[in-house]
Amino acid sequence: DGGITQSPKYLFRKEGQNVTLSCEQNLNHDAMYWYRQDPGQGLRLIYYSQIVNDFQKGDIAEGYSVSREKKESFPLTVTSAQKNPTAFYLCASSIAVGKRGIRNQPQHFGDGTRLSIL
Amino acid sequence: EDKVVQSPLSLVVHEGDTVTLNCSYEVTNFRSLLWYKQEKKAPTFLFMLTSSGIEKKSGRLSSILDKKELSSILNITATQTGDSAIYLCASNAGTYKYIFGTGTRLKVLA
Secondary structure: OOOEEEEOOEEEEOOOOOEEEEEEEOOOOOEEEEEEEOOOOOOEEEEEEOOOOOOEEOOOOOOEEEOOOEOOEOOEEEOOOOOOOOEEEEEEEEOOOOHHHOOOOOOEEOOOEEEEEO | OOEEEEEOOEEEEEOOOOEEEEEEEEOOOOOEEEEEEEOOOOEEEEEEEOOOOOOEEEOOEEEEEEOOOOEEEEEEOOOOHHHOEEEEEEEEOOOOOEEEOOOEEEEEEO
């Protein structure tokens, strides 16, 4: 079945350490996104990518980095510069807006990675 | 600043009750409104609304958009314990821009 796979489910980060969260999709979607979810807050966009080798900062990109070397994969690195990384991280994908006249598209989400600080 | 506000923040009902969840939005480039259900992990897509007054239904769930009032409601009839979840509302406010509300946490008691 098609879907989005995030790994690991749980991750612990030591101070000063960079950690990478994996996101893989087999939906053949062009667009991929990373969100952060904190208790009592809505999902906030970290980065998004419309096509391979291109990505854009979202609202809270500081302390994070991404790459998009393959259509299926959009890993997120939480760097040591991110001082408050404890959160639930969600990866999503969608059909590229504008492709074949498509204007509005729902996003499909992975099961998330819960990141905590040791 | 674009924003989406959901109410109530949380709700506790008994099985069989009907609930109405509210979502209001202020976005400068509104394209659509989406509802998701989030249990413990991935939000799952429920509805996407683009036109006012057209109700979308899926089983016991239904939703409608009011573009004049900049709002949407999600109704769940004959609630079951399996409906317990966080319900997220989001507005597509640009090509790749989705503004999410904080969610309504629904708990259905047996």
